[in-house]
Every structure is written in structure tokens, then in C-alpha cells.
Amino acid sequence: MTDGLANGIVIGSLVLAAWALLTTALDRPVGRTHLVGLGLIELALVVQVVVAVVKMASGERAEEMATFIGYLIASLLVLPVGAALALIERSRWGSAIVALASLVIPVVIVRMRQVWGG
Amino acid sequence: MGDGRQSGGKVAEGRAINAGPGRVLIAVYAIFALSATARAGVQIATKFSDAPVAYLLSALAAVIYVLATVGLARGGRAGRRIAVVCCTVELVGVLTVGTVSVLVRSVFPDDTVWSYYGRGYGFVPLVLPVLGLYWLWRTARPAVA
DSSP, X not given: OOHHHHHHHHHHHHHHHHHHHHHHHTTOOOOHHHHHHHHHHHXXXXXXXXXXXXXHHTTOOOSSHHHHHHHHHHXXXXXXXXXXXXXXXXXXXXXXXXXXXXXXXXXXXXXXXXHHHO | XXXXXXXXXXXXXXSOSSSTHHHXXXXXXXXXXXXXXHXXXXXXXXXGGGOHHHHHHXXXXXXXXXXXXXXXXXXXXXXXXXXXXXXXXHHHHHHHHHHHHHHOGGGOSSOOTTGGGGGGGTTHHHHHHHHHHHHHHHHSOXXXX
């Protein structure tokens, strides 16, 4: 795993989650800032998947391969699904969904590191 | 249906369960449905003989989470009924499996979603069915019974 990129994703996700929680508290629905944040993190997650695939193609192996691949796929699904759900819900609860989806990402990253390195 | 207590937009079947905070609940259930299904799939596919009871329970939990997600997302009377049953089974499951895992460790050599009251998942599996049932109760029509 690339530590710098993973750390960046974790920090970015936490910042977005904090922002989304704030807008939930302020009774505001999902706006452009949320979507830009989600887009940037998703982009970084795609880069991470590419890096992981390149590493695996060049012979490196995760300790629990099946689980690792599962997390790789899940890491790309969480934010788009969360964004779609958040856009349907045009209320503060849409913001809450963005916060929730953003908080899942650090968990996924931590678990990915565990199953990669053992 | 003669309920003078409620006003505007509330129909006889109670408020919609799949809007507002209900959508956040759907999101949480969807995350658990995905992670429990994936986890049970990997466990059963790669090492089923290690801990068959634990892995079958993981699979059962996964099915419950998927059904709860579908019920909550669908809404209506059928959706509500599915969600109530699933949340109840979940609560009973997490309390039973949690208690058994604390008392008799050897029953579950490997963890399930519900072991130790869902400790491995930040106790969310314990809180989630309570939140779910509370939400379903709050959105239900004032009970006549």
C-alpha cells in the first residue's frame, strides 16, 4: 500500500465528514462542496486501486488476497452510492448520508492495510 | 381514520419509512449488508471447515441485513413488515450470539458480526436494530391496540 496516498485519503475523508456533519447540524442539504469533496476522494481511491493492481500484477501479494480485493472493490462503491442516496434526499439527512459514507472510507483503508500487511 | 393529533401529509399507514432520517438508516443497513455478505462469502469460500457455525451465522446475519435494507428502502406496508421482522431478529441475534460468545468462547472459534455484541464493528450491530425499531415505531400510525 502507498502510505502517503492512504493517509491523504483518510484525512480528506475525515475533513469531508466533519463538513457534512456541520451542514447536517445547520439543516442544509447536500451542496456543491460536498460533491467536489466526494469527487476528489473518489479520484484518490481510483488511483489507489490502480496502484494496488499494478503491485499485484508485479507479483506482490496481500496476506489475505480475497478479502483485500473485496475491500478494493468496496472502496470504489461507497462514495458513489452514498452520493446518489444523498442527492435523492434533499434535506439535512442527505448531508448526514455524505458524513456516513465519508466515515466508512477510513475504516476501509485501515482494514485494507491490515489484510495487506497482516 | 379519525386521528386529530396529526396534521398535513400523514396518511393512514403512518409516515414513509424511506425518507428523511430513514434514508440514513437505509445507508447504514446497506453498508452492513455489503460488508456482512462479503465477509461471509470469503469465510465460507476459503475456510468453511474452520468454524462452520460461526460462518453460517455470518451468512444468516448477512441475509438479515440485506432483507432489512430492502424492506426499509421499499417502504409501504410490506416493507415495514419486513423491516420490523428483520430488526427484531437482528436484536435477538446480537443479544443471543453476544451472550453465548462471552459465556462459551469455544462455540465460535472465529468471530461473527454479532460476537461480543458486535464489538468488532464498534457495537453498531447492537445499536442498529434498536435505532431501526425506534424509527419504525415513530413513523407508524398511532397504535390502536
